[in-house]
Amino acid sequence: GQQLNQSPQSMFIQEGEDVSMNCTSSSIFNTWLWYKQDPGEGPVLLIALYKAGELTSNGRLTAQFGITRKDSFLNISASIPSDVGIYFCAGYDRGGSGNTGKLIFGQGTTLQVKP
Amino acid sequence: EAQVTQNPRYLITVTGKKLTVTCSQNMNHEYMSWYRQDPGLGLRQIYYSMNVEVTDKGDVPEGYKVSRKEKRNFPLILESPSPNQTSLYFCASRGGSLNYGYTFGSGTRLTVV
Numbered sequence: 001g002q003q004l005n006q007s008p009q010s011m012f013i014q015e016g017e018d019v020s021m022n023c024t025s026s027s028i029f030n031t032w033l034w035y036k037q038d039p040g041e042g043p044v045l046l047i048a049l050y051k052a053g054e055l056t057s058n059g060r061l062t063a064q065f066g067i068t069r070k071d072s073f074l075n076i077s078a079s080i081p082s083d084v085g086i087y088f089c090a091g092y093d094r095g096g097s098g099n100t101g102k103l104i105f106g107q108g109t110t111l112q113v114k115p
Numbered sequence: 116e117a118q119v120t121q122n123p124r125y126l127i128t129v130t131g132k133k134l135t136v137t138c139s140q141n142m143n144h145e146y147m148s149w150y151r152q153d154p155g156l157g158l159r160q161i162y163y164s165m166n167v168e169v170t171d172k173g174d175v176p177e178g179y180k181v182s183r184k185e186k187r188n189f190p191l192i193l194e195s196p197s198p199n200q201t202s203l204y205f206c207a208s209r210g211g212s213l214n215y216g217y218t219f220g221s222g223t224r225l226t227v228v
Contacts, residue, residue, distance in 0.1 A: 006157075031215050042119075042205050042219030043158070050215075088157060092215070101146045101163035101209075102173060103217060108157050 002027050006089055006106030014114050019076040021109045023089030032072040033090040033103070034063050043088055047074070079113050086110050117142045119220035121206045127226045128196055136191045136223050138206030146209045147189035148173070148217060149181065151202040158205065164189055196227040 006023045013019060023032070031050055035043035047058050049065035049072060056063055062075045072089055089106040121138045128134050140147065148163035150173075160173030164183040178200055180192040189208075193200060203224050207217035 009155075033216055040222075042207070042221050044219070045216035048216055090158075101148055101165050101171070102160060103148070103163075104160070104174070105150075105158040107155060 002029075002091075002104055004089055004091060004104055004106035006109055008109060009107065010110040010112070012112045012114065013079055015079060015081060017079055019079055019083070019111060020073065021087060022071060022073045023106045024071045025091065026070070028069040029091035030069065031092050032063070032065050034061075034072070034074050035088045035090060035105075037086040037088065037108075039085065043086075046087075076111075079111075081113050081115050084111060084113050117218070119206055119208050119218055121204075121220040121223050123223060124221065125224050127228065129228055130197055131195050134193050134196060134225075136193075136204060136206075136225070138189045138191065138220060139187050140189075140206075140208040140218075141187065142208060142210070142218070143186065144208035144210050144218075145186070146211075146217070147183065148207045149179070149189070149191045150205045150207065151175065152205065152222075153202050161191070161204075196225075198227050201225060201227050 004025050034047045036046050037043040047063040052069045053067050054065040060077045064073045086108045088108050090103050119140045145166050149161040150158040152158050159175045161179050162181040164170045203222050205222050206220045209217045
């Protein structure tokens with residue numbers, strides 16, 4: 001099946017720094033989702049992207065749907081300690097029409113923020 | 116409160132002893148799914164369901180069974196658990212095609228010894 005490659009695997013940054021992470025696929029996705037998982041909890045949806053080239057913000061978070069439809073980026077500006085967690089990209093398999101339930105996840109980026 | 120509830124949160128069992136992890140959602144969602152999370156591998160989909168009596172395999176279905184007899188419930192069944200099924204399991208649900216994001220439960224940490 002399709003796979004998503006997420007990088008970097010982990011990041012250790014200073015509070016106040018900006019963060020960038022990305023996700024790539026060998027095949028096209030029609031929907032990109034970004035989730036955050038806090039320790040001991042299930043993932044929570046941060047941002048959803050539905051069109052190639054789309055740029056969407058949610059507070060200090062900004063995500064982009066790549067023009068080729070094979071990649072997506074998530075940026076966090078001015079990081080704070082509560083940004084700590086695992087960030088996952090995800091996309092729907094086989095065209096991602098939304099009528100499929102098969103949602104594939106990347107391996108995750110673990111973010112640690114030093115106060 | 117809209118939520119996905121899975122039980123138990125923690126479970127230790129022995130190899131071969133059948134077990135069921137329950138999952139229930141109160142959002143009238145059509146889609147439900149089970150994932151397992153292992154270090155370095157992210158979340159891998161086990162099974163998903165698009166509605167009552169409609170289920171399909173995800174990427175790692177071997178050793179698992181599911182059923183969807185009611186819209187709100189989607190139990191995960193391990194008929195004969197093995198140590199390689201030790202993992203963190205998540206149930207999730209979502210609405211129809213205009214709402215693409217799954218809502219996740221809080222997880223079940225399963226240890227098979």
